[in-house]
Amino acid sequence: MAGSGQIRQLRRRIRSVKSTQKITRAMEMIAASRILKAQRRVVAARPYAEQIREVIAGLAIDNEVRQHPLLQVREVNTVAVVVCTSDRGLAGAYNANVLKIAERTIREEESAGRDVRIFVVGRKGAAYFAYRGRRAERAWSGISDAPEVDSAAGVADAVMERYASGEIDRVWLVYTDFRSSLVQAPVRMELLPVKPSEFEGGSRINPEVIFEPSGADLLTRLIPRYVESKVYHGLLESSASEHASRQRAMKSATENASDVAASLSRVMNQARQDQITTEISEIVGGAEALSAG
């Protein structure tokens, strides 16, 4: 039967569930504010990306872009996969989803007989590959929470350098696209080679324009910036998605904690009632025994 020991145990469990709930609620609120911040950064980064593309498209009309080392299409022997994951867990299926796409990409490339090199952003992704006995060629941590341009440039440099030197022949960028706070989809994008079609539809630059240095030279300088801005965009989208995922996961954790606390306190109340009933019947029984005697 329900003794006071059981009640004490239940009370302790309820207390622990409630304090866990406080933590998950705090994490939920932090994540919610971070989503907004991350979204704002996605929007703030847009003008630059658009302007860069526009200038390149304008220059591409009168200059040949295909010569650029980052646009060289070669026979593909070695492929790089850049995966954007998070540093911290407790974000629902966020990392699992993006790693699934990465894994599929790797498997596809390998079954086509190509070498795959992994570049991973985020501790979770690094741990995933390490556990499966795959060494990531480069692993970065501490940048996925709130990505900065220089970190994106660093990541982009790592693959651009290897692409330009012919070490790798194709680069996939695998990240999570933030569609809305409810929907985030893991996607993959071919980062390199840059396709000339991406620079189509530009308007011809006014012939009066002075170029310093020459248009072709400017183009050479700008294309890497364009690739960087794509990586930066992928990182920003991923970070917004991470926070959205975490917010959802923590929201349902908070709700579950409420449910658990409610059902535990029901059990506890019943136990308390039982105990009281037992005590009353004991007293009544005792009193009757006394009066009968």
Add this chain to the structure above:
Amino acid sequence: MATAATTMHVEVVSAERAVLSCEATELYARGIEGQIGILPGHQPALIALDVGPVKIVLADGQVELIAVHRGLLFVDADRRCIVLADVAEPASGIDVRRARAKATQLEQQLEADPHDEVLLAAMKRNRIRLEVAEAASIL
């Protein structure tokens, strides 16, 4: 239209955000091929910028200094001036002491892994920050 002829619209856009949007009377920058000055009504131009400060004289006479790294200056026919840069930071917002501290910290981290591209990029940016802050104190 007297004012329209003497000012131009200047926008500074970095990869992170739009940094500045204002009316200005003069703009000076360090181009790859030399120092340049832009006045309202300048011929359209597309100029690659060197690492360094961009000086903008606003319509009200105030001077704005902006640290620019890997930038591009675009002057178009209707008196608009756009500075596109990987990194653009107002010089007034740079904390020299913090930048120095960060430099030493990054150097230590680089010793452990001298080829980490992300650290190298952070290092480069920090160096520019310091350079511009120094240039700003001279100007």
